[in-house]
Amino acid sequence: MIRHTLAALAVSGLLASGAHAQSVPAMSRQVTLAGPAGLNWALSTKADVTNGALTAPTITGGTLENGLVKGGSATGLSQTGSTLDSTSILNATNISQAMSTVLGATVGRYLSAKLLDVVSVRDFGAKGDGTTDDTAAINAAIAYAKSTAYAGGKIFFPDGTYLISSTINLTGSGFALVGQSVRGTTILAGFTTSNILQIGNSNGNDDNEEDGIYNLHVTSQNKTTAGYAIWAEGVVNLVIDNVRMDGIINGGIDIENPVGTTFGVFLSHLWIAGIQNEALTIGGQSPSQSTVVTDVFLSDSMILPGQSAADCGICLFGAGGFYAAGVDVTSQGTSHFNNAIKIDPLGTTDVNAVMLSRVLADSSNLENISFQGVGPIADVTITNGWANTSGSGSGIVFNNAQTDGVTISATTVDSNAQYGIVINQGANIGITGSRILNNSMSQSGNYDGISVGSGVSSVSITDNQIGNGGWFNVSGHASVHQRWGVNINSSAGGGLVVTNNRGFNNTSGIVNDQTASTNTKTVSGNIAQ
16 A cells, blocks of 8 residues: 555655655645545555556545545545555545446446436435335435436335325336335335325326336325225336235225226236225226226236225226236135126226136135126136135126136136036136036035026036045035036027036036037036046
8 A cells, every 4th residue: 555655665764865755744634635645545544546546636624534534525536547445435425426446347437327327215315214204205216217317217215114195106118116125115105095106197198118116015004995006007018026015905906098008017926915995906997997908917926805895806897918827816814805806897898818827716705706797708718726615605607698718627616605617698618627626615415516507608518527525525525515516507508518527426416407408519428426
């Protein structure tokens, strides 16, 4: 180090001989330093400069403590052609023009530019202490991120609890609200009648492409009576990942599409709990509010109700492409959804291209999966699913006359209060390779495994296990028996295929076909055991 070198030279007498060395000026504790020699001496006990020079530094108003300049300001500080190591300036009021090079990097950058890589809400006054209203600070951070190209659209929330007094609205494209950790970063709403976080606006006239919400916990101080934890409309390629929504909140996430521009929504690693009404809503709930939301992907998430009769876990009112995998929609203590999954298109909307894989619809008050509403439902696939233990209804129920094209395969429908599957309306419905077991829980022998009603045509029921069996059977439900394995109403339409099903302990038998012999059908190969 220069300071140590100067000391050694003084001892040897070289300074007195006129050697070309810079002396260290005598300094008081309140200092003004100019020139590289003074800076090297004052900045640190280890401030090494190699192969270069420090140019035009000025430090004013600081206090020298243990070799560090503390307080004051540093301006005009730059480094050229050299490496500056282990230099410390503490509590300086302005070091924005300091240059630094990350270890291993090849380009130095001004500190002011480095800090803009992420815009932190703390830099705009947010406290994150759970009591200070941080609304204005968060909005200021968002506004600043939108005004500069340096931030990359990221508004960062360090761990803390950020109390807000009104909705945080993110508009524009390429922006993201990013928490430090989902367990440590909380957005706490101090209001009860509107959305907590919102992307876009109800006019549908803004541009919201490639926005996101990551690593946040969203909740409310008190029970909310309206609004959602997250509400979005007119979005393209929206990502919501690793977000927890809980407390006593009206709704979880609502994705709307008032002007036909919402498509590409990616939802993953969600915990949606404490829901009073609808946990995940896709499409509007009134004809004037929404058209169809296109291509929503949901994965690896848990959805839980917050009261004894919350409306629905997954609520599809207008969807053209909904794809879910690895999702559990179930009860929480005494809290239940009326329907874990409700497909309910409006008269001006439809629901089509729905694929549910490894989705558990469990412990609803009524039907675990309900096809209802007046708009068309088409091209639905349920595979490797679960529709079990409804409290007073059935596992899966079809009550929509415009349903056309549903396939249920490798799915367990077990221990529901009434029927396993009820097909009252619809066409081109197939049930294959599934387990319809231990239903009629409310009264053994009163309800069937699969019931085919009068308003149905072109139904295929093949290669299923229907009766008693599985875990519920060996764990205490062995005395519960379905009436018929498959019961077909006499007025059911043509195109029926009921083949190669295996029945176990249904009280009345495996198949009860009441249709006329002239009806177009194939009923064969069904075995009762």
